[in-house]
Amino acid sequence: MSEEERQVSPADWNRRKFMAFGVLGLFGATVWGVRQWIVDSPKVDGAFAPLRSALEFNERVNGTIKSDDHSVKEFPKELAAKKVRVNGNYGVDYPADIAAWKLAVFTGRPGNDGQLSITMDQLRALPKTEIVYDFKCIEGWSQITHWGGVRFKDFAEHFLVGSKSGAAPTNEKPEDLFKYMGLRTPDGEYYVGIDMKSALHPQTILAYEMNGAPLPMNQGAPLRLIIPTKYGVKNLKRIGIMMFSDERPKDYWHERGYDYDCAL
Numbered sequence: 001m002s003e004e005e006r007q008v009s010p011a012d013w014n015r016r017k018f019m020a021f022g023v024l025g026l027f028g029a030t031v032w033g034v035r036q037w038i039v040d041s042p043k044v045d046g047a048f049a050p051l052r053s054a055l056e057f058n059e060r061v062n063g064t065i066k067s068d069d070h071s072v073k074e075f076p077k078e079l080a081a082k083k084v085r086v087n088g089n090y091g092v093d094y095p096a097d098i099a100a101w102k103l104a105v106f107t108g109r110p111g112n113d114g115q116l117s118i119t120m121d122q123l124r125a126l127p128k129t130e131i132v133y134d135f136k137c138i139e140g141w142s143q144i145t146h147w148g149g150v151r152f153k154d155f156a157e158h159f160l161v162g163s164k165s166g167a168a169p170t171n172e173k174p175e176d177l178f179k180y181m182g183l184r185t186p187d188g189e190y191y192v193g194i195d196m197k198s199a200l201h202p203q204t205i206l207a208y209e210m211n212g213a214p215l216p217m218n219q220g221a222p223l224r225l226i227i228p229t230k231y232g233v234k235n236l237k238r239i240g241i242m243m244f245s246d247e248r249p250k251d252y253w254h255e256r257g258y259d260y261d262c263a264l
Helices: 003-007 010-039 048-066 120-124 152-158
Strands: 102-108 114-119 129-136 142-151 178-184 189-195 205-210 225-227 241-245
Touching: 048 205, 120 142, 129 205, 142 152, 152 205
Parallel strands: 102 241
Antiparallel strands: 102 114, 129 142, 142 205, 178 189, 178 241, 205 225
């Protein structure tokens, strides 16, 4: 026992213990009260209202501090994982008929121009691009992966999608572009919403290859999204339907309490 402790009277010692336990109790009560305030609040888009407000605030901050040309680091092909991790089978837990597959594109424009049906041969005829980058999962793991396909920007330019007028998107003013792109698996079980700025990013691709070979079924064959500026939950496998809108499309994980943008 130190000299100071020997000089403290029993009454002072009891008073100090009472104050310490009082502060601890007050802290615990505050934490419990905040928790109850959160869980008693209504849910907004799958999350308790205070948490949804915090997520939306983070989205606004992230959108302000990151420029449109923000890009992720790319790596040499030899660093790419040979065995690519599979995380989730939402919308792809069944075999796909690759020969019969077509991408249904709802352009958002009226009339006969409102829907396109695009085959894999048409996609492969476009300039191919490859990217090797650190794929990041929102659960905390990451893996350097190698993907090949068509740059979404090139796809949009060729098929004239993403703009309200039907002109090439890169020739349009920002206000003439749709604000969002929505993607769904063929069975409609999994779906994401992507802001058009991110969709038209030069590193965003519609991938049909992994490690130089056709996509395996568990990685979304025949076509998936690779969008390196977003977490993996936005990289939808087995794209069946694509649509464009000024309204936020439904998003599977946003409905379950996650951030809508899921931006890195």
